[in-house]
Amino acid sequence: MKIALVGGGAFGEKHLDGLKNINGVEVTALVGRRLEPTRAMADKYGIGYASTDYEDMLSRDDVDAVILCTPTQMHTDQSIQAMDAGKHVEVEIPLADSWADAEAVMAKQKETGLVCMVGHTRRFNPSHQYVHNRIVASEFNIQQMDVQTYFFRRQNMNAKGEPRSWTDHLLWHHAAHTVDLFAYQAGPIAQANALQGPIHPDLGIAMDMSIQLKSENGAICTLSLSFNNDGPLGTFFRYIGDSATYIARYDDLVNGREVAIDVSDVDVSMNGIELQDREFIAAIRDGREPNSSVAQVLPCYKVLHDLERQLS
DSSP, X not given: OEEEEEOOSHHXXXXXXXXXXXXXXXXXXXXXXXXXXXXXXXXXXXXXXXESOHHHHHTOTTOSEXXXXXXXXXXXXXXXXXXXXXXXXXXXXXXXXXXXXXXXXXXXXXXXXXXXXXXXXXXXXXXXXXXXXXXXXXXXXXEEEEEEEEOBOSSSBOTTSOBOSSOOOIIIIIHHHHHHHHHHHHOOEEEEEEEEOOBOTTTOSBSXXXXXXXXXXXXXXXXXXXXXXXXXXXXXXXXXXXXXXXXXXXXXXXXXXXXXXXXXXXXXXXXXXXXXXXXXXXXXXXXXXXXXXXHHHHHHHHHHHHHHHHHO
């Protein structure tokens, strides 16, 4: 399986670290915005082709599939271009920043029949897989999820502290993780409400947001998001259920009393990004729909669209 990675930022490097652990996979091309750092990353990971030309990469015979870790605003066009070129696509979250664009990617996937998967990593983190397995086994039912997504990002910087060429978004990017996960764990969303704080004068986005969700089976979710939080960064999930309480922090899981739960045997890796990439490659090899396919996550983007209409 020959893979091209597009976007050599902080998250692109996470994918490269995961892909090197998967047998029978070779990253044959790396595409970035600036040639010098792209070449440097390609050299670091032993990738033979480094370029800033996305279309040239798509014309190569040594590329079977593309992983997109590019700015949100490029996801739709690049996904469609890749499928038009006959390449399978894994596009990082979010799939799009509008409902119309999300539908366009879905339409192209149906037209081509290629694998198109979205990077909703929470479906793959061992911590959330553990909870999901208990739900599927009818051993645990969610009553409430309490989620905090916090960053300190008053300047346009990425996770490595480097300047970003694009502006992140609490609703279309960070809320997408929780909206999709809540539906994945508790069932289809029947009701959604949102409030946002002041718009940042330079970044042009809300720096604080609150979202409430309710599933068809009555479970509720409260999501708090902030770019203003001066403290531990990331997303922290509290599952309150009928038989237990769990707190998930990325790949790690504890119970409600902060006692660690061993999730090392949930899957073949403790790295959610690697597990996400493994699913993408396995779906291509098996000729099947992947977990977190564009079809499966599309309802999340309809909820985000409806919330954006509320906020505007």
